[in-house]
Amino acid sequence: MTVVRISDDALALACGADEVAAAFVAAGCTVERVSSWGMHWLEPLAELDGHGFGPLEPLDVAAVLDGTSAKAIGRIEDHPFIAKQQRFTFVRAGKTRPLSLDDYAEHGGWNGLAKARAIGPEATIAQVTESGLRGRGGAGFPAGIKWTTVAKAAGTQKYIVCNADEGDSATFADRMVMEGDPFMLIEGMAIAALAVGAHRGYVYIRSEYPHAIAKMEAAVRASAHLIAPFELEVRVGAGAYVCGEETSLLNSLEGKRGEVRAKPPLPALEGLFGKPTVVNNVLTLAAVPWIMANGAAAYAAVGFGRSKGTMPIQLAGNIKHGGLFEVGFGVTLGELVMTVGGGTASGRPVRAVQVGGPLGAYHTPAEFHLPFEYETFAANDGLIGHAGLTVFDDTVDMSAQARFAMEFCAVESCGKCTPCRIGSTRGVELIDRIRAKVGRKPDRVEALPQMHNARKVERSLAEEITLLEDLCETMKFGSLCALGGFTPYPVLSALRNFPEDFGA
Amino acid sequence: MERLQEIIAAHAGREGPLLPILHDVQAAFGHVSEDAVRAIALALNLSRAEVHGVVSFYHDFHAEPEARPVLKLCRAEACQARGVEALAAGLAENHRVKVEAVYCLGLCSVGPNAMVGSKVHARLDAVKLGALVEALA
Numbered sequence: 001m002t003v004v005r006i007s008d009d010a011l012a013l014a015c016g017a018d019e020v021a022a023a024f025v026a027a028g029c030t031v032e033r034v035s036s037w038g039m040h041w042l043e044p045l046a047e048l049d050g051h052g053f054g055p056l057e058p059l060d061v062a063a064v065l066d067g068t069s070a071k072a073i074g075r076i077e078d079h080p081f082i083a084k085q086q087r088f089t090f091v092r093a094g095k096t097r098p099l100s101l102d103d104y105a106e107h108g109g110w111n112g113l114a115k116a117r118a119i120g121p122e123a124t125i126a127q128v129t130e131s132g133l134r135g136r137g138g139a140g141f142p143a144g145i146k147w148t149t150v151a152k153a154a155g156t157q158k159y160i161v162c163n164a165d166e167g168d169s170a171t172f173a174d175r176m177v178m179e180g181d182p183f184m185l186i187e188g189m190a191i192a193a194l195a196v197g198a199h200r201g202y203v204y205i206r207s208e209y210p211h212a213i214a215k216m217e218a219a220v221r222a223s224a225h226l227i228a229p230f231e232l233e234v235r236v237g238a239g240a241y242v243c244g245e246e247t248s249l250l251n252s253l254e255g256k257r258g259e260v261r262a263k264p265p266l267p268a269l270e271g272l273f274g275k276p277t278v279v280n281n282v283l284t285l286a287a288v289p290w291i292m293a294n295g296a297a298a299y300a301a302v303g304f305g306r307s308k309g310t311m312p313i314q315l316a317g318n319i320k321h322g323g324l325f326e327v328g329f330g331v332t333l334g335e336l337v338m339t340v341g342g343g344t345a346s347g348r349p350v351r352a353v354q355v356g357g358p359l360g361a362y363h364t365p366a367e368f369h370l371p372f373e374y375e376t377f378a379a380n381d382g383l384i385g386h387a388g389l390t391v392f393d394d395t396v397d398m399s400a401q402a403r404f405a406m407e408f409c410a411v412e413s414c415g416k417c418t419p420c421r422i423g424s425t426r427g428v429e430l431i432d433r434i435r436a437k438v439g440r441k442p443d444r445v446e447a448l449p450q451m452h453n454a455r456k457v458e459r460s461l462a463e464e465i466t467l468l469e470d471l472c473e474t475m476k477f478g479s480l481c482a483l484g485g486f487t488p489y490p491v492l493s494a495l496r497n498f499p500e501d502f503g504a
Numbered sequence: 505m506e507r508l509q510e511i512i513a514a515h516a517g518r519e520g521p522l523l524p525i526l527h528d529v530q531a532a533f534g535h536v537s538e539d540a541v542r543a544i545a546l547a548l549n550l551s552r553a554e555v556h557g558v559v560s561f562y563h564d565f566h567a568e569p570e571a572r573p574v575l576k577l578c579r580a581e582a583c584q585a586r587g588v589e590a591l592a593a594g595l596a597e598n599h600r601v602k603v604e605a606v607y608c609l610g611l612c613s614v615g616p617n618a619m620v621g622s623k624v625h626a627r628l629d630a631v632k633l634g635a636l637v638e639a640l641a
């Protein structure tokens with residue numbers, strides 16, 4: 001009987017994978033629902049005997065089975081998109097059934113946890129430190145140092161919190177881990193728990209990911225006996241982007257408004273319910289089992305400068321070959337967008353690439369030579385964030401994108417600090433005036449004679465732009481967290497790289 | 505009211521029970537009413553203001569019920585790059601379905617995307633989105 005493997009992750013389902021699977025079943029095939037290979041432009045992708053076919057519709061099934069399908073892509077493993085990758089975290093992608101403990105164990109699962117149990121907490125932390133693994137959520141803080149702080153913190157009650165509030169546009173690697181290989185994340189959390197001496201852990205998943213929530217809950221139930229005495233629980237967010245910020249996430253877990261906390265105290269010392277807490281992103285924790293199983297040196301051998309190991313890069317937006325591309329740090333931006341991604345889906349020239357989600361800078365093709373790694377992007381007024389790339393073609397209006405960045409910040413601000421809460425709204429108004437090319441006349445109150453310090457003459461367009469830069473400066477240095485602090489990146493980069501869209 | 509007490513009892517004793525309770529109340533009743541806020545505050549030994557503050561903070565919790573079916577349309581950058589703004593403008597005339605903006609469904613390589621309940625839809629164009637709205641209305 002023919003075995004057909006089709007992904008059941010949310011993206012495949014959204015593209016119609018269930019209907020295609022049903023058509024294969026109706027044709028007498030056995031269908032195995034596996035994780036996604038990450039070649040999203042080919043979803044729904046069916047795999048028969050190692051060979052891929054996609055993107056399929058139910059009507060294509062007959063041709064696939066009689067060998068005449070024009071949608072054949074050859075052996076999936078040999079496809080250039082897959083062959084060029086270095087898959088550490090996504091080593092099982094496309095190959096295992098997400099909720100099968102047998103599949104996971106057969107493909108190297110639980111080896112990392114076994115190793116950690118054998119060598120003990122100190123040696124485990126030493127491995128993570130030596131691997132050079134840095135926080136994959138965006139900040140890039142060394143995981144080993146964070147774990148050491150928690151391990152050395154006083155107290156017996158400690159927590160492992162997994163930040164699965166993947167709210168950045170253009171990012172979906174966390175979702176793919178949770179929907180495709182949930183036991184890997186659980187194993188990573190169990191290793192972290194063993195290393196720092198924690199007994200409870202939470203996975204905080206955003207409510208926009210119902211499929212990831214269902215898979216993680218099932219996986220936590222199925223593997224509880226394997227990670228005991230560590231206890232794990234899935235918690236669901238409630239639609240607040242800012243809860244991806246670690247302290248706001250902790251408040252949300254505690255049942256409070258998701259407002260950011262001032263640091264210090266660091267969550268590593270006073271985190272969830274005031275107890276020492278490791279807060280790591282999904283990708284950080286998911287990288288740990290591989291590091292433990294294969295050794296820190298093997299991980300650190302890959303990468304660029306201080307950015308060690310691999311990064312699951314997410315190619316999104318107006319891109320021909322969108323999907324998940326895991327590779328060692330150091331690959332250039334141009335290679336990712338043009339060679340791997342194939343340029344825009346619309347076929348028009350690339351005008352801008354936003355790197356790092358809604359708080360990341362807009363880069364131009366002139367910056368395509370930049371190696372993809374933390375320090376280079378920071379030095380070029382940008383950030384790699386959670387490694388999502390949004391590609392735009394030449395129809396994009398960059399002043400509209402700058403306005404959106406401010407608008408998004410206004411919608412999602414937690415309201416705790418003034419630069420973010422009020423600055424974002426003033427920013428929207430300011431960009432609206434710049435786009436409309438109207439200056440700003442003094443309002444009624446400002447025009448009053450007793451308002452001695454208020455400006456009495458109209459502000460010109462050039463002065464409005466200076467004011468916008470000033471506002472961005474205030475937000476960047478005056479905000480409590482990255483939401484207000486990084487919103488200036490997309491705004492200023494749009495202003496700097498595309499001045500013609502701002503009436504200049 | 506009985507169902508409300510069941511929900512509260514089911515989560516009592518958990519660490520940080522408020523969000524799980526509110527999720528269940530929102531799912532069971534379609535909104536978190538003033539009465540529910542009162543009962544939850546009493547059960548968790550919180551002030552009503554604290555519970556209200558949490559309800560009003562999160563986009564997922566609503567103080568008023570929504571009579572219309574809800575379609576969540578992703579309006580974030582990746583979907584913008586793939587043309588969601590033109591689609592959204594086409595829905596402006598529609599009043600039978602509530603079109604809610606959502607910032608990212610994590611399907612950013614195959615947008616524009618929408619979600620109805622927990623069912624996700626990708627590669628939307630005007631025809632597909634129109635059909636989706638018609639099916640709901």
